[in-house]
Amino acid sequence: EDQVTQSPEALRLQEGESSSLNCSYTVSGLRGLFWYRQDPGKGPEFLFTLYSAGEEKEKERLKATLTKKESFLHITAPKPEDSATYLCAVQLTSGTYKYIFGTGTRLKVLA
Amino acid sequence: DAGVIQSPRHEVTEMGQEVTLRCKPISGHNSLFWYRQTMMRGLELLIYFNNNVPIDDSGMPEDRFSAKMPNASFSTLKIQPSEPRDSAVYFCASSFQGVSYGYTFGSGTRLTVV
Numbered sequence: 023e024d025q026v027t028q029s030p031e032a033l034r035l036q037e038g039e040s041s042s043l044n045c046s047y048t049v050s051g052l053r054g055l056f057w058y059r060q061d062p063g064k065g066p067e068f069l070f071t072l073y074s075a076g077e078e079k080e081k082e083r084l085k086a087t088l089t090k091k092e093s094f095l096h097i098t099a100p101k102p103e104d105s106a107t108y109l110c111a112v113q114l115t116s117g118t119y120k121y122i123f124g125t126g127t128r129l130k131v132l133a
Numbered sequence: 134d135a136g137v138i139q140s141p142r143h144e145v146t147e148m149g150q151e152v153t154l155r156c157k158p159i160s161g162h163n164s165l166f167w168y169r170q171t172m173m174r175g176l177e178l179l180i181y182f183n184n185n186v187p188i189d190d191s192g193m194p195e196d197r198f199s200a201k202m203p204n205a206s207f208s209t210l211k212i213q214p215s216e217p218r219d220s221a222v223y224f225c226a227s228s229f230q231g232v233s234y235g236y237t238f239g240s241g242t243r244l245t246v247v
Contacts, residue, residue: 056235065241067238068235
């Protein structure tokens with residue numbers, strides 16, 4: 023069965039304290055892996071797409087990496103405004119364009 | 134572009150009543166998705182349209198749920214009759230198939246069935 027697991031469920035960091043969020047996946051075939059940010063009361067907002075092992079993408083304090091079994095979202099020197107839930111999703115090669123979402127990591131950055 | 138527009142933002146209804154959620158996707162996008170989000174189950178895909186045609190409705194919980202996309206600029210998700218376990222946030226998202234920009238989500242409709 024295709025599955026996506028994110029860890030940890032919740033993470034509290036001090037401002038400036040770098041860390042990584044994990045997204046591990048077991049799927050029949052990976053077309054792409056996506057990272058989203060979701061703020062309370064809003065829909066998820068697209069961050070990155072990764073397609074192949076070894077690929078990296080960066081945006082401000084965020085860097086996403088991909089291996090054959092997992093993806094990491096590295097947060098360098100986070101600020102309070104980085105507080106949000108971070109979701110990863112995988113898109114399968116099964117011929118449709120739907121995602122399987124993980125349950126997310128709730129990040130809180132304290133000033 | 135105003136993004137994906139959903140209405141209403143909040144809906145409170147009594148068990149047994151019909152509920153209709155509405156979505157206007159981004160102009161030019163050819164794929165539309167309806168998701169449901171709960172604390173227990175996270176984001177679950179309900180149904181997916183491509184070029185206004187339903188492609189995958191395997192996530193629709195039961196016959197009480199139905200979705201339509203009569204044209205490229207409008208979709209509805211209907212629940213009849215509604216039950217308390219349908220309480221959740223329902224998101225609509227759109228994308229242009231084959232492009233790696235991900236989905237654009239609306240702000241969601243928070244449904245409470247009492």
